[in-house]
Amino acid sequence: MKSDVSISGRDAPPILKLESLTKRYTKRRLGGRGEELLALNGVAFLILPGTTMAVVGPSGSGKSTLALCVACLEQPTSGSIWFDGRDVMKLPENERREIRPQIQLVFQDPANSLNPRWNVLRILIEPFVLQGKIAKEEMRQRAFSLLERVGLSSRISERLPSELSGGQRQRLAIARALALEPKILILDEALSALDCSVQAQIANLLMDLQGSLGMTYLFITHDLAMAAQMADEITVIDRGRIVEGGPAEEVLREPKHESTRQLLAAVPRLTRANAHD
Amino acid sequence: MLTFLFTTLAPGNYFDEMRLNPQIAPETVAALRAQYQLDRPLPVRYLYWLNSVVHGEMGFSFAYNSAVAPILLARARNTLLLTIVATLLAWGIALPLGVWSAERRGRLPDRVLSLGTAALLVIPELGLVLGLLMFAVRSGWFPAGGMASVEFESLTFIHKVRDLALHMTLPVVALVLSALPLLIRHVRAAVADVLDAPFLLAAQGHGVPKRTLLYRYALPAAANPLISLFGFSIGGLLSGSLLIEVVMSWPGLGPLLLEAILSRDLYVVVGGVLFSTLFLAGGNFLADMLLYWADPRIRRESSLR
Amino acid sequence: MKNWHAFTRWLIALGVLHGIVLCAGFFAPYGPSEQDRKSPYLPPMRVHFVDGQGHFHLRPFVYSFRLRDGSFDQYEEDAAKPDPLRFFVSGWRYRLFGLLPSGLHLFGAETTRVYLLGSDGYGRDQFSRLLFGGQVSLLAGFLGTGFALVAGLSIGAVAGYYGGWRDDVLMRVAELFLALPWLYLLFALRAFLPLAVGPLQAFFLIIAVIGAVGWARPARLVRAVVLSAKERDFVRAARGFGATDIYLLRRHVLPETSSVLLTQAAILIPQYVMAEMTLSFLGLGVPEPVPSWGNLLSNLQQYSVLVSYWWMYLPALAIVPFFLGYLGLASSLQERGEAYKIERRGLGRLT
Numbered sequence: 002m003k004s005d006v007s008i009s010g011r012d013a014p015p016i017l018k019l020e021s022l023t024k025r026y027t028k029r030r031l032g033g034r035g036e037e038l039l040a041l042n043g044v045a046f047l048i049l050p051g052t053t054m055a056v057v058g059p060s061g062s063g064k065s066t067l068a069l070c071v072a073c074l075e076q077p078t079s080g081s082i083w084f085d086g087r088d089v090m091k092l093p094e095n096e097r098r099e100i101r102p103q104i105q106l107v108f109q110d111p112a113n114s115l116n117p118r119w120n121v122l123r124i125l126i127e128p129f130v131l132q133g134k135i136a137k138e139e140m141r142q143r144a145f146s147l148l149e150r151v152g153l154s155s156r157i158s159e160r161l162p163s164e165l166s167g168g169q170r171q172r173l174a175i176a177r178a179l180a181l182e183p184k185i186l187i188l189d190e191a192l193s194a195l196d197c198s199v200q201a202q203i204a205n206l207l208m209d210l211q212g213s214l215g216m217t218y219l220f221i222t223h224d225l226a227m228a229a230q231m232a233d234e235i236t237v238i239d240r241g242r243i244v245e246g247g248p249a250e251e252v253l254r255e256p257k258h259e260s261t262r263q264l265l266a267a268v269p270r271l272t273r274a275n276a277h278d
Numbered sequence: 279m280l281t282f283l284f285t286t287l288a289p290g291n292y293f294d295e296m297r298l299n300p301q302i303a304p305e306t307v308a309a310l311r312a313q314y315q316l317d318r319p320l321p322v323r324y325l326y327w328l329n330s331v332v333h334g335e336m337g338f339s340f341a342y343n344s345a346v347a348p349i350l351l352a353r354a355r356n357t358l359l360l361t362i363v364a365t366l367l368a369w370g371i372a373l374p375l376g377v378w379s380a381e382r383r384g385r386l387p388d389r390v391l392s393l394g395t396a397a398l399l400v401i402p403e404l405g406l407v408l409g410l411l412m413f414a415v416r417s418g419w420f421p422a423g424g425m426a427s428v429e430f431e432s433l434t435f436i437h438k439v440r441d442l443a444l445h446m447t448l449p450v451v452a453l454v455l456s457a458l459p460l461l462i463r464h465v466r467a468a469v470a471d472v473l474d475a476p477f478l479l480a481a482q483g484h485g486v487p488k489r490t491l492l493y494r495y496a497l498p499a500a501a502n503p504l505i506s507l508f509g510f511s512i513g514g515l516l517s518g519s520l521l522i523e524v525v526m527s528w529p530g531l532g533p534l535l536l537e538a539i540l541s542r543d544l545y546v547v548v549g550g551v552l553f554s555t556l557f558l559a560g561g562n563f564l565a566d567m568l569l570y571w572a573d574p575r576i577r578r579e580s581s582l583r
Numbered sequence: 584m585k586n587w588h589a590f591t592r593w594l595i596a597l598g599v600l601h602g603i604v605l606c607a608g609f610f611a612p613y614g615p616s617e618q619d620r621k622s623p624y625l626p627p628m629r630v631h632f633v634d635g636q637g638h639f640h641l642r643p644f645v646y647s648f649r650l651r652d653g654s655f656d657q658y659e660e661d662a663a664k665p666d667p668l669r670f671f672v673s674g675w676r677y678r679l680f681g682l683l684p685s686g687l688h689l690f691g692a693e694t695t696r697v698y699l700l701g702s703d704g705y706g707r708d709q710f711s712r713l714l715f716g717g718q719v720s721l722l723a724g725f726l727g728t729g730f731a732l733v734a735g736l737s738i739g740a741v742a743g744y745y746g747g748w749r750d751d752v753l754m755r756v757a758e759l760f761l762a763l764p765w766l767y768l769l770f771a772l773r774a775f776l777p778l779a780v781g782p783l784q785a786f787f788l789i790i791a792v793i794g795a796v797g798w799a800r801p802a803r804l805v806r807a808v809v810l811s812a813k814e815r816d817f818v819r820a821a822r823g824f825g826a827t828d829i830y831l832l833r834r835h836v837l838p839e840t841s842s843v844l845l846t847q848a849a850i851l852i853p854q855y856v857m858a859e860m861t862l863s864f865l866g867l868g869v870p871e872p873v874p875s876w877g878n879l880l881s882n883l884q885q886y887s888v889l890v891s892y893w894w895m896y897l898p899a900l901a902i903v904p905f906f907l908g909y910l911g912l913a914s915s916l917q918e919r920g921e922a923y924k925i926e927r928r929g930l931g932r933l934t
Binding site: 069072073074098099101102104105106108110113114115116118127128131132177178180181 | 815816821830
């Protein structure tokens with residue numbers, strides 16, 4: 002099922018384009034019989050630079066797999082991922098390694114995505130260490146400026162993740178993701194594990210960053226309300242397939258697919274808000 | 279069950295590592311080697327050996343000057359006797375003690391038992407066996423080793439049984455004592471885990487009496503890890519029996535193996551290891567069967583395939 | 584973490600014990616091979632403070648032994664000749680820690696030899712041999728454990744991290760090794776290696792064999808840790824920054840295995856010391872004249888020794904405080920690692 006993603010009047014070429022992306026997992030079992038799981042089935046959409054695309058779907062719909070594939074951390078079974086005009090799938094590994102820093106991923110649970118044995122500073126300079134291009138002292142400088150940018154005090158640089166609050170941890174994860182100045186930031190349920198008030202804070206932070214850095218976001222969530230607030234375009238995914246897509250207001254106003262309607266129904270505020278219009 | 283398959287591979291491995299270092303004169307060696315086909319290349323030897331296994335001979339023992347298999351069988355029977363009795367006794371003690379201790383966990387009896395098992399644990403097996411042997415010698419209550427007294431053949435049946443039992447006591451005690459502390463600990467741990475489960479509380483709320491609760495509800499739930507433990511314990515007891523047999527002159531596989539190693543009687547060694555592995559595999563197989571029968575979940579899972 | 588206290592206490596206790604053994608040269612009055620053919624199978628000497636006349640002496644003393652009339656192996660104390668113990672005496676030269684030459688010993692008697700734990704058939708002081716034997720046995724345990732852990736770590740890491748056919752093959756092999764009764768396996772491996780070797784070679788041989796048998800369990804545990812660690816998001820994130828496999832293993836995955844390895848070490852070291860003792864006892868390990876706790880016991884296999892000379896049994900108990908220490912260490916480590924719950928086992932005599 003292809004979706005018609007409308008290009009809302011901007012002229013710039015898409016920064017990310019997915020075509021027929023398919024990911025199949027086989028669970029090997031000795032003796033030949035393997036179980037197959039089709040996580041993504043012919044997924045296609047595109048994202049324009051500087052915009053926020055939300056991919057919404059219920060649990061198990063393949064969202065996280067999508068995130069991993071786009072971030073080049075998982076190899077799709079078939080299909081193509083066009084980043085900045087280049088087909089990532091066809092590139093050799095060393096070139097792909099160049100691309101990965103440009104598409105960064107912020108994970109859902111910062112307790113899992115931050116090494117609990119490392120302190121804040123160590124976590125932040127890791128991207129620089131891995132790239133190996135700048136001097137030690139400069140790494141520290143950049144780390145501190147990253148902290149500032151996400152609204153964290155430099156006093157926490159010696160602390161361990163376990164000593165930070167949930168909101169602080171997620172800010173740290175975002176800061177780390179920004180370290181290598183990526184063009185696309187994928188947020189895989191990045192706000193779902195936070196309290197409501199903290200969610201709002203981080204959401205605002207993200208919006209500010211997008212404004213100041215001109216970043217493109219791929220926002221993955223199961224919460225349609227959040228998507229409504231953050232996104233320019235919404236794509237709905239269900240069981241590995243794209244079922245609907247388009248500009249945010251359109252999708253919310255006139256959901257065409259059953260899944261979309263279910264997601265909408267799960268957020269009473271939105272439907273009531275719509276009803277008032 | 280896979281281990282059963284792999285035991286057949288195991289002798290192959292050892293065979294490939296063989297390096298002969300005979301101590302006898304070179305000419306004799308050459309003659310012997312020719313006679314026993316040792317001058318043929320390795321794979322050929324292996325084939326000959328396999329063939330011999332199939333024919334029930336399992337190779338040739340240099341020292342005993344006969345086929346290996348009959349020697350092994352006689353000894354194996356003795357080892358099995360010892361090991362089986364010890365296993366039954368050990369589990370017979372460990373299960374009730376473990377359950378009893380788990381029931382009173384945290385309280386005084388449990389702590390006392392823990393201390394006791396710890397005390398037993400820290401005594402090295404060698405020390406235990408030698409100590410028992412010394413005790414036997416000093417007190418004269420038990421024969422200091424061997425399996426039968428000199429007059430064995432001339433005794434009546436009842437006396438034969440009694441004689442056997444007397445000789446068997448110390449080795450069995452040694453084996454059981456060496457295995458007991460760990461068994462008790464693990465039984466206790468497994469049962470304690472299960473005792474915290476909600477379904478037990480529910481049953482208790484229904485008014486099921488304590489004893490039934492423990493044995494008909496809790497124990498079967500803990501059966502899974504316990505049966506795996508059973509498999510492991512057989513391995514441990516077999517290993518333990520090796521030392522004990524040697525020290526106490528119990529004519530089992532242990533002393534045979536040792537002797538064979540010291541005299542480089544390699545086929546016997548290979549055969550001995552093979553036998554012991556077979557025992558172990560058999561025991562584990564039994565355990566797997568038990569598990570299959572005991573845990574309906576496994577049955578259902580395999581029927582789905 | 585409250586269990587740091589328990590852990591450090593056990594560590595200190597063990598450290599003291601090991602320290603004594605390490606400085607065997609100092610604590611032992613004599614060298615391990617010093618013979619005195621005139622004093623075979625002397626029973627342990629008792630240290631007295633009060634002499635035959637009821638006088639109290641501040642300095643402890645021993646009596647030398649003389650043969651009881653009418654027997655040729657029964658001794659009794661010669662109360663006429665009290666021999667005071669001196670402390671910090673000079674004796675035969677040794678090298679402390681194998682480096683510093685020294686002649687200082689903790690104690691010694693003036694005229695006779697002091698046999699705290701009796702003597703063996705060659706008149707060698709059992710107490711000294713006990714201490715030196717401890718060096719050998721404990722070292723064997725340590726090195727064997729080190730070997731097994733290194734092997735287990737490498738194999739487990741490869742199996743867990745790369746998965747696929749490597750994982751299958753390696754784990755099947757590990758199952759095979761775990762399935763065999765380990766003592767039999769140990770013996771069999773020992774059997775296929777040359778019998779009559781010098782002490783040094785025998786020593787390393789044993790270590791190699793122990794390691795070759797014992798890698799399987801640590802490998803499985805390491806693999807489990809690696810499997811779960813490599814799925815953690817911070818590993819993924821690092822890959823997103825361009826990390827290579829080696830970096831990920833070194834910096835993120837393998838540090839997670841440290842607690843498993845530590846617990847395994849506390850469990851395996853005593854087990855392997857036991858293994859060395861067993862091998863040496865049966866003549867397959869460290870040969871004479873180098874003492875080890877195992878071969879100190881080996882002449883107990885002779886009936887006459889077993890019956891008459893009870894003090895020859897004492898080396899068997901030497902390991903008890905060590906076992907206790909390691910048991911405590913392992914317990915405190917496991918209580919700390921309850922959260923991991925990978926495998927819960929006590930000191931593994933049932934491998």
